[in-house]
Amino acid sequence: MNAVPLAAAGGGERHALRFLAELSQALAQSLDLRETLDMAVTRIADFMQAEAASLFLLDRAGLIECRICVGPVDITGLKLAVGQGVVGRCVADNATQIVRDASCDARVNVRVDAETGFVTRSILCTPLSNARGPIGALEVINRRDGGLFDEDDAEILRLVAAPAVLAIGNAQLAHGLVEQQRIKRELELARRMQKSMLPRRRRGDFPIRGVNLPAHEISGDFYDFFDLPDGRLAFVIGDVSGKGLDAAFLMVRVASMLRWVGAHAPAPAVWLAQVNAELCRTAQDGRFVCAAVGQYDRASGTVALASAGFPPALLHDGKAFEELPADGPPLGILAEADYGEREFTLGARALYLFSDGATDVRTGASDRLGEAGLRGLIAGHAALMPEARLRAVVGDLKRLHLVDDTTLLLLQEPCGAHAHTLLDLEFPAQSAQMRSVRAALRHALDAQGVAPELRDQLVLAVDEACTNVIRHAYGGECTRRIALHVARERDMLAFELRDHAPTVDPASLKPRDLSECKPGGLGLPFIAMTMDDWKLEPAADGQGNILRMHKRIDFGDKE
Amino acid sequence: MNDTGNACGSEDLGGYVLVRVSGEVDLSWSQQVRDAILAALGRGGVGVELSQVGYIDSSGIAALVEGFQRARSTNKRFGLIAASKPVLAVLQLARLDKVFPMFAGVDEARVA
Missing domain, CATH: 3.30.565.10 (Histidine kinase-like ATPase, C-terminal domain)
Structure with missing residues (x-):
């Protein structure tokens, strides 16, 4: 540390060091920026024997705003351009300014005095700067003893500026963290809301099981299943293009539409066509939705299925796979799109529907698992009961690297293996x-x-x-x-x-x-x-x- | 009568023929039952005795229906006598249990 010329500040070197230590500690302890700086500026004004002291910070617009002010005239909120007045010059040059005689110094902004009647005689202003440059300035005005500020005073002000900068940095960091926490909480809330839209898992011998693994807090994937009045089960799986909040919002909307239309038990092709028409009517910036919908009649074992650009469904009898390709384009692209549908007897077979996240899983730096890989995972667990099998496949996918929202729906009579x-x-x-x-x-x-x-x-x-x-x-x-x-x-x-x-x-x-x-x-x-x-x-x-x-x-x- | 227990015999009771059927009446021999009933109708009213029938399928029922229709068109009596439980169950299934005149025994059938 440089030799500290403190005699002028009154109280000697030891006094100055104690003040600095106390100030630094006080600044380090509080995370409330306003309260901390208010205290600091008051103590600096007292220590420097100044009539007034103010702290200025650069705002986002690039103006220097007075944030804290101690003294007979409150200039809090006063904004200056960089380069304007003593403070502006201080920030512009990132250098301490000493005005020994304000009455004849061109840097001095005379407007405040003219408006308030305050007489500025002497000004000392030092920049507050961190590693990236100035963030504001600390200014003291008029020594109470009527003297003029000198180089020694400037040195002291520079010294007290350093812990002030640290305190400001800390407080801003804390503020940022609080903000991040808030956003995180809101995302968590959104995630929970999304999750609550997924159907509850049904225990017992229920034949439909689903898993949704969001790549981030929120998901563009969804699945749903519900009972129809005629006793059949309806099921839905979908994947909204893109990721993030907008995809998540569209997902919520489409999932609701599919549920609403599906509740009337339309044929799957009609079901898709109606949702597609509505989605196209209120089209949004090129987003689309891949989805598959179907109904399952447990009594007859019949499945009716239609797919709008969804990855091919897989029918597995424990030995071989049958692939059921899409019956039309994704939803939200062509208002007049026609969808086919297929009907088949499920028997003891398993029907797998999966979003492309399941096949986009990374198996190496750039290798995708792919459909063949997914088939391999399923076949590897073929001997397991449906519930355990789905869990095993999901476990495998999680061990690999998930890069996209991943959703799987398994339709199989649970006692099939029995x-x-x-x-x-x-x-x-x-x-x-x-x-x-x-x-x-x-x-x-x-x-x-x-x-x-x-x-x-x-x-x-x-x-x-x-x-x-x-x-x-x-x-x-x-x-x-x-x-x-x-x-x-x-x-x-x-x-x-x-x-x-x-x-x-x-x-x-x-x-x-x-x-x-x-x-x-x-x-x-x-x-x-x-x-x-x-x-x-x-x-x-x-x-x-x-x-x-x-x-x-x-x-x-x-x- | 053979080792299956399937048998179909008729007995003339003077203007009334009792056709006794026993065993499991299915496609393999229901044609014989049909022929026996139609032949009996050539000799008078017919009662088909079914107490020993353990099984009857739709071809056996068809033989009975054909006999019933032939009897009506030729103004002859036709009835089922002592139909066994399996026969009654199938007749009910076919909704024919109210169509055929049913009798507990041959005497009731003859005087009906």
């Missing part, structure tokens, strides 16, 4: 076989504790289905094969009957009206009345037909 075969038969298409087929089926149903009346009715329905295959699909008794597979998934019995006959048009099968008394055509009504649902589909390989029939049964506490 489905067990009750009966697996193959026999030639001959009616003489039916007696033993019925006996085997009766036996299998008895083993499950199916009540005798219902058992007989189910046996009749299956028998009718088999004889229809013999008579109509194969056109009569023959040695070609019929395969019957009966499985149980919890309280659901699933009957599957497969033949190798030419494809039958499912539309040609209509149960007849029973109010007419006539001998034929009773088979289909028996099936329709017994089963909860039935459906004839061409076999996947194009060879033959598959009749799927389901019956939900109250097994009581069995299994």
Whole structure:
């Protein structure tokens, strides 16, 4: 430290050092800028034996504003341009200014004196500056003893300026932190609000599960599922282009629209078209939304699905994947866009819907996981139950580097992995076989504790289905094969009957009206009345037909 | 009668023929049941005795319906006698339980 010429300040070197130490400590302790500086300027004025003292700070507009003022004239709020007056010069030059005789110094702004009657005789002004340059100035006016400020006084003022600058810096830092905290709190609030829009996880054997992993506090992704009045389940997954607050706001809006429109259970293609039209009507600066919507009928196992530019859905049977591409463009681009939709039987398969964040996961410096990678993750956990599998896949994704909001929706009957075969038969298409087929089926149903009346009715329905295959699909008794597979998934019995006959048009099968008394055509009504649902589909390989029939049964506490 | 227990025999009771069916009436032999009933109708009124039928499918029901319709068109009596529970269940399912005249025994059927 330089030698401190303090004799002039009155009290000697020791006195000055003690003052400096006290001032520094006081400045260091408080984080309230105004209170701290007010105290500091008062003490400086006293120590310097000055009639008035003021502290100026550069504002954002580049003007120097008087923030603290002690003395007979309050000039708080006075603003000066850099270079204007003694203070302006001090800041402009980043150098201490001494005005020994104010009455004849061109730097002195005479306006304040003229307005207030205060007589300025002598001025000492030192810059407040940090490593980046001046941030303001500290000024004392008129020694109380009538003398003039000198170099020694200037040295003292320079010394007290240093802790003042530190205090200002601290306080501004603290203010910045408080502001950051506030923004963080608000973002956290927004995040929680967004999260609260996601549907609650349903326990038990509910077949839909979702996960949303925001890359930041807030997300442009969303998913939803809800019950429809007809008993089906509706589900939605979406991804708003872009990130940040505007994407998050659009997400909230689109999620609400999809829910609103979807509640009326429109066909998925109509559902998307309506939301798309509305979104285009109120278009916003090129933002768009990729989404997939669908309905799932647990009783029949049927899924209706439509996708607006969403990444291809994956159907996985535990061994192979089937890819379901998008049925139209993303929402919010083409007002007149048409959307296709698809319908399929889920069976024990799993349907995965995922936002592109899941495939954009980084596996290296620049490598994306990609769809093949995601398939690999899913396949790697295929043996797990749906809930555990989804958690395992999400765990894998988190271990890799998530760069975008990531959302996954899994649709699968939870007991799919528990489905067990009750009966697996193959026999030639001959009616003489039916007696033993019925006996085997009766036996299998008895083993499950199916009540005798219902058992007989189910046996009749299956028998009718088999004889229809013999008579109509194969056109009569023959040695070609019929395969019957009966499985149980919890309280659901699933009957599957497969033949190798030419494809039958499912539309040609209509149960007849029973109010007419006539001998034929009773088979289909028996099936329709017994089963909860039935459906004839061409076999996947194009060879033959598959009749799927389901019956939900109250097994009581069995299994 | 063979090892399946399926059998269909008729008994002339003087202007009234009792057709006794037993076993599991399905597509494999319902045609025989049909033929037996139609043949019996050629000899008079018919009662089909079904107490020993453990199973009947739609082709068996069709045979009964055809007999019923033939009897009406030829002004003959036709009834089901002592239908077993499985038969009744299927008739109910087909909503035919109120269509056929049903009798507990052959005597009631003959005097009806």
